[in-house]
Amino acid sequence: MQTVLQTRAEATGYAETSTFADVTSFCDVLAREYPFVKRASLCRSTEGRDVPLLIVSKPGFTSGSQAHASGDHLVVYIQANIHAGEVEGKEAILMLVRDLLKSDPARILDATTLVIAPIYNADGNEKFGDGLVNRPHQDGPARVGERHNGMNLDLNRDCIKAESPEMRGVLREVYGAWDPDVVFDLHTTNGTRHRFDLTYGPATHPDTDPAVLRYQRDVLLPTVRKQLRKTHKWELFDYGNAERRSGELIWATFGYEGRYVTNYAGLRNRIGILSEAVSFLPFRFRVETTYQFVLATLNKLVDDRKDIRKRIVAADAYRAAEAGIAFEMAARGKEKVDLEDVPPGTRIDHTKAPTKWKSVVLPTYDRWAMTAAAKVPSHYAVPKSSTDAIRLLRFHGIELTELRKTPTGFEQFLIKNTKVSQPFQGHPLRTVEGTWEPRVTTTDDYWIVSTNQPLRMLIFHLLDPLTTDGFVTWNVFDREITSSKTYPVLRKL
Ligand SMILES: [Zn+2]
Numbered sequence: 129m130q131t132v133l134q135t136r137a138e139a140t141g142y143a144e145t146s147t148f149a150d151v152t153s154f155c156d157v158l159a160r161e162y163p164f165v166k167r168a169s170l171c172r173s174t175e176g177r178d179v180p181l182l183i184v185s186k187p188g189f190t191s192g193s194q195a196h197a198s199g200d201h202l203v204v205y206i207q208a209n210i211h212a213g214e215v216e217g218k219e220a221i222l223m224l225v226r227d228l229l230k231s232d233p234a235r236i237l238d239a240t241t242l243v244i245a246p247i248y249n250a251d252g253n254e255k256f257g258d259g260l261v262n263r264p265h266q267d268g269p270a271r272v273g274e275r276h277n278g279m280n281l282d283l284n285r286d287c288i289k290a291e292s293p294e295m296r297g298v299l300r301e302v303y304g305a306w307d308p309d310v311v312f313d314l315h316t317t318n319g320t321r322h323r324f325d326l327t328y329g330p331a332t333h334p335d336t337d338p339a340v341l342r343y344q345r346d347v348l349l350p351t352v353r354k355q356l357r358k359t360h361k362w363e364l365f366d367y368g369n370a371e372r373r374s375g376e377l378i379w380a381t382f383g384y385e386g387r388y389v390t391n392y393a394g395l396r397n398r399i400g401i402l403s404e405a406v407s408f409l410p411f412r413f414r415v416e417t418t419y420q421f422v423l424a425t426l427n428k429l430v431d432d433r434k435d436i437r438k439r440i441v442a443a444d445a446y447r448a449a450e451a452g453i454a455f456e457m458a459a460r461g462k463e464k465v466d467l468e469d470v471p472p473g474t475r476i477d478h479t480k481a482p483t484k485w486k487s488v489v490l491p492t493y494d495r496w497a498m499t500a501a502a503k504v505p506s507h508y509a510v511p512k513s514s515t516d517a518i519r520l521l522r523f524h525g526i527e528l529t530e531l532r533k534t535p536t537g538f539e540q541f542l543i544k545n546t547k548v549s550q551p552f553q554g555h556p557l558r559t560v561e562g563t564w565e566p567r568v569t570t571t572d573d574y575w576i577v578s579t580n581q582p583l584r585m586l587i588f589h590l591l592d593p594l595t596t597d598g599f600v601t602w603n604v605f606d607r608e609i610t611s612s613k614t615y616p617v618l619r620k621l
Contacts, residue, residue: 133157133226137219137269142412145215145269146222148177148254151247154222155180162229164188170245171297174278177250179294181301184225185241192307195241200433202240205308206422207298207389209245210283210315212252212273213263216405217314220419221246239430243306248294251278265318265478268411284313285553287392288385288590289602290523299523303396309440310429311393311400314418318407320369321482323466325362325409326417328352329402331394333384334498335451335585337443343436344399345495352424360420366494367404370467377490379465384455384496385597386589395586397443399436401425408481444582447504451585453594454500459491504579505619508591509535511572514616517591517604518575524590526583528575535574539564541593541615557601560593560609568618591617 135154136146146154152167159167159182170181189195195203208217221244228237247253253273255262262272277283277292286295302308317327330344353364371380386392390400403421405414429436468482476482509531510517521528541564548556579587589595593615599605600615608616 135219135222137411137415138223142410142415143269145272146218146247148247148250151218151222152178152180155182155246158182158226158229165229168301170248170301171293173251173293175251175254177254179245179250179297180247182225182244182246183241184229184237184244186237187241189241191305196307196437200239200437202310202429202433202436203243203306203308204240204310204312204426204429205243205245205302205306206312206314207245207248208314209247209253210249210313210389211275212249212255213259213266213275214316214405215253215269215272216316216411216414216418217403218246218253219415220422221314223415224419224422234427234430236426236430239433240426241306243302243308245298245302249273249277249283252276260479263316263318263407266316266407267409267479281553284389285387287389288387288597289555289604290520296523299525304525309398309436311390311398312403312422312425313389313401314403314422315405316407316414317367317404318478321408321468321476321478322365322370322406323363323482323485324365324406326364326406326421327367327404328364328421329367329381329390329404331390331398331400332381332496333386333391333394334455334496335448335589336394337397337439337446337585339439340397340399340443341394343432343439344401348399348425348428348432349401351428352421355424355428356420362417364421365465366492367402368493370465370490377488378459378493379463379490380457380493381495386586387597395589396583397440397585408479447580447584449504450501451504451588451592452498452500453502453592453596454498455496455596456499457493458495458497459493460495461492462489463492464488465490502592502594503621504584504588505621506579507538507620508577508579508587509538509574509618509620510577510591511570511574511616513572514605514608517599517617520599520604521577521590524583524586526577526587527581528577531574531576533573534568534571535576535618535620538568538618538620539566540568540570540618543609543613543615546609555603558603558606558609559596560600560615562593562615564619569614574618593617
């Protein structure tokens with residue numbers, strides 16, 4: 129007789145969350161039971177853990193190109209536990225895969241290959257401590273891991289600079305090997321005390337391909353919202369917080385930058401889905417909402433898979449002439465939001481749900497708009513001596529061509545001014561000001577980066593000196609910028 133495979137959360141009545149050993153043995157059991165389930169490796173973490181990547185491909189695909197060659201099959205990457213105090217995604221995704229393997233009425237496993245990192249931040253997970261310290265304002269479990277990874281980095285700020293073994297693992301084993309159409313990133317928010325059961329977000333970078341962005345923001349997520357209202361009587365809403373802006377209370381989304389997991393997917397023309405369970409709702413309920421949210425979203429993705437593949441293939445072939453270098457938050461309109469209603473000065477138990485509410489109608493800032501653009505060049509030239517940049521471009525999967533002399537027909541960027549911020553994630557974030565001029569004074573050997581490739585938008589945002597979340601920002605070119613008046617990367621329009 130088979131014993132029932134349970135997560136630690138289930139086995140303890142939601143008093144505890146899974147350890148690293150629990151997750152790996154759960155994955156191993158599934159891989160033993162089902163021939164088309166593989167337990168692969170995402171990376172070796174800073175502290176030496178073999179971070180599991182679970183591959184569930186019922187048709188037996190072993191790569192993204194194989195899956196995509198078969199027609200409308202989707203590859204879906206699901207990442208949980210990036211912030212290891214936010215543990216419901218880890219539990220929910222193990223349960224969901226187990227359940228789908230047993231019974232899959234919507235035939236999700238026929239239509240999708242699931243690539244799953246159930247415990248992305250394994251090192252953070254194992255730093256179990258008091259839940260109220262490691263993740264304030266959360267209603268259980270009593271002990272959870274820490275937000276940061278083994279390098280003390282926030283992995284949800286690491287997508288551009290890719291310093292962590294975890295992000296490098298994603299670039300190699302997920303984007304490189306599987307080219308996912310959809311990327312889920314599962315979190316829990318402990319922000320504004322609202323009445324929603326779960327909040328979500330699409331990729332918010334405005335340089336996400338427009339057809340791919342419209343699908344996730346205007347079709348997919350609103351459908352899932354309606355569906356869960358109907359089936360579970362839950363209210364879902366866009367992830368965000370109530371904030372004051374010029375004196376007015378607004379509902380504000382998070383940053384547009386590519387450093388965030390879901391926005392990074394957007395810059396690669398893919399669907400990014402942020403899930404944020406609500407910290408002051410009980411742990412068991414947070415697992416349930418996350419589970420049902422992912423399931424409902426998978427169902428809708430399967431329904432729309434032909435359309436999704438069409439949009440993605442078109443996005444990879446599209447060559448936008450311009451890209452953004454400045455952005456501002458924008459509202460889709462005004463909508464009703466229920467906020468906690470307590471007199472100022474009232475003592476609140478932040479680990480428990482509010483009991484009194486007031487409805488307010490708030491401008492709903494769910495997106496970003498471009499306020500300044502620049503031309504996307506046909507080529508960049510990166511000096512061979514800029515080895516960190518070259519290495520990073522390769523990590524991101526960008527194609528380079530070698531050139532053994534100074535390229536002709538290129539422009540160089542003359543730096544008039546440069547500034548750094550207070551350190552963030554160990555980096556004094558840099559900005560530069562200046563102008564392109566049609567003259568090249570350097571004599572380096574170069575690698576040429578054509579923007580005539582699917583990752584055109586990502587290339588622009590990594591390499592252009594004026595972008596707000598690229599290699600300049602994260603100090604990749606600091607040595608060159610502080611020793612020369614010209615930016616090391618050349619461009620050809
Ligand atoms: Zn988080």
